[in-house]
Amino acid sequence: MSGFIKILGGGKEVGRSAIEVGNEESCVILDYGVNFDSKDNPNFPLQELPKKVKGFVATHSHLDHIGALPIYQISTDIQVYGTKITKDIGELILKDFLKLSGSKIPYEWVEVRKTLDHFRTINYNEELEIENFKLTLSNAGHIPGSGIAKVVVGDKVVAYTGDINTIETKLSPPADLGSLSDVNVLVMEATYGKFNHPPRPQVENEFYEAVREVVENGGTVLVPSFSLARSQEILSILMEKGFDYPVSYDGMVKEILEIMIKNKEFINRADLLAKVYDSYRYVKGWEDRHKVWKESGVIVASAGMLKGGPALYYLKKLYDNPKNAVFLVSYQGENTPGRKLIEEGRMESNAPYLKARLELFDFSSHAGKDQLLEIAKSAKSLEKLVIVHSSPDNAEFFASLAKEKLGVEVIVAENGMEIKL
Numbered sequence: 071m072s073g074f075i076k077i078l079g080g081g082k083e084v085g086r087s088a089i090e091v092g093n094e095e096s097c098v099i100l101d102y103g104v105n106f107d108s109k110d111n112p113n114f115p116l117q118e119l120p121k122k123v124k125g126f127v128a129t130h131s132h133l134d135h136i137g138a139l140p141i142y143q144i145s146t147d148i149q150v151y152g153t154k155i156t157k158d159i160g161e162l163i164l165k166d167f168l169k170l171s172g173s174k175i176p177y178e179w180v181e182v183r184k185t186l187d188h189f190r191t192i193n194y195n196e197e198l199e200i201e202n203f204k205l206t207l208s209n210a211g212h213i214p215g216s217g218i219a220k221v222v223v224g225d226k227v228v229a230y231t232g233d234i235n236t237i238e239t240k241l242s243p244p245a246d247l248g249s250l251s252d253v254n255v256l257v258m259e260a261t262y263g264k265f266n267h268p269p270r271p272q273v274e275n276e277f278y279e280a281v282r283e284v285v286e287n288g289g290t291v292l293v294p295s296f297s298l299a300r301s302q303e304i305l306s307i308l309m310e311k312g313f314d315y316p317v318s319y320d321g322m323v324k325e326i327l328e329i330m331i332k333n334k335e336f337i338n339r340a341d342l343l344a345k346v347y348d349s350y351r352y353v354k355g356w357e358d359r360h361k362v363w364k365e366s367g368v369i370v371a372s373a374g375m376l377k378g379g380p381a382l383y384y385l386k387k388l389y390d391n392p393k394n395a396v397f398l399v400s401y402q403g404e405n406t407p408g409r410k411l412i413e414e415g416r417m418e419s420n421a422p423y424l425k426a427r428l429e430l431f432d433f434s435s436h437a438g439k440d441q442l443l444e445i446a447k448s449a450k451s452l453e454k455l456v457i458v459h460s461s462p463d464n465a466e467f468f469a470s471l472a473k474e475k476l477g478v479e480v481i482v483a484e485n486g487m488e489i490k491l
């Protein structure tokens with residue numbers, strides 16, 4: 071029986087990742103995520119007949135990889151496989167998604183509960199049989215617990231990178247590229263298919279120096295940041311560098327920090343996180359929040375793109391004083407308030423311009439262009455490279471680069487496309 075891959079989501083788009091791998095009779099689905107349209111309505115992936123689906127794999131706990139998993143729990147009991155920390159953080163992320171977008175989601179809390187009940191945790195490099203498919207997960211270096219999923223279908227070895235990073239961060243060791251050596255077909259994200267990131271130690275130093283400068287001048291630094299991973303990374307950097315001014319954090323960052331501490335086998339520098347938890351201050355509620363921005367120091371708060379959350383409150387308070395600073399540490403999506411602030415110096419037309427210092431630091435958790443090539447080169451028996459999780463522009467650019475450098479067949483995936491193994 072000949073095997074194939076079907077792209078259910080993530081073709082020429084970032085997010086909504088969903089990759090079916092199998093044959094005519096049965097399959098596994100690697101990730102089942104969502105993304106959002108310009109009006110913030112969730113988009114869900116294509117579907118496969120439930121009786122064909124023998125299992126799901128969650129490569130990591132970002133919503134764009136797990137947000138649609140509960141749909142299959144409405145009428146089936148299909149198992150989901152992933153690392154333990156992916157399950158623990160995934161629970162928070164799915165709950166949060168229901169809270170924020172509940173009326174636009176085709177499932178409810180019962181199905182989220184069922185997803186968690188059917189979640190089987192696996193360790194890195196543990197071999198698992200799902201029907202006739204052999205599955206392993208190896209470290210993808212993107213966020214704690216993230217995995218490269220490798221599936222053996224007949225005589226072909228297929229790997230899907232999920233989201234991947236090859237540099238060492240405080241939270242994650244670099245991706246385990248050795249696990250790709252026997253791969254024939256690689257489905258790879260190419261979020262940054264066109265760009266390289268600056269070297270991480272340089273970004274860390276520049277960020278730290280900028281923070282110190284502001285605080286030593288009596289200002290307060292707001293770091294709007296995703297609660298999952300980016301916030302803990304920033305707090306760990308400040309801790310490692312011995313920053314000795316007040317540091318506070320606000321939002322879901324605390325719950326995720328606690329989960330990370332409980333799952334320290336997935337954390338590169340668990341020592342730093344433990345110190346962060348003991349020494350830095352968690353903002354408990356409004357009473358704290360009203361006080362914390364008045365003293366010089368750093369506040370790490372969600373949301374990363376200033377779309378909501380406590381970061382917005384702090385921004386208003388720190389806005390008019392040039393002594394203060396707003397340091398963005400995440401990619402700022404199109405049409406987000408964060409992007410507007412960078413491009414126009416304010417978030418709404420007619421609003422006053424930001425007087426606090428504004429800077430953007432590239433702490434990306436995705437591989438850059440050259441690193442993506444390095445990842446594909448690690449697959450020594452590579453026959454086909456399939457590009458997903460990328461804008462059409464980035465995907466096409468990277469595909470032609472990869473064709474030239476690797477000499478293998480490179481396919482820019484589109485949703486609904488079937489690719490023979």
Ligand SMILES: [Zn+2]
Nearest residue numbers: 085132134233
């Ligand atoms: Zn993603």
Ligand SMILES: [Zn+2]
Nearest residue numbers: 130132212233
């Ligand atoms: Zn991700």
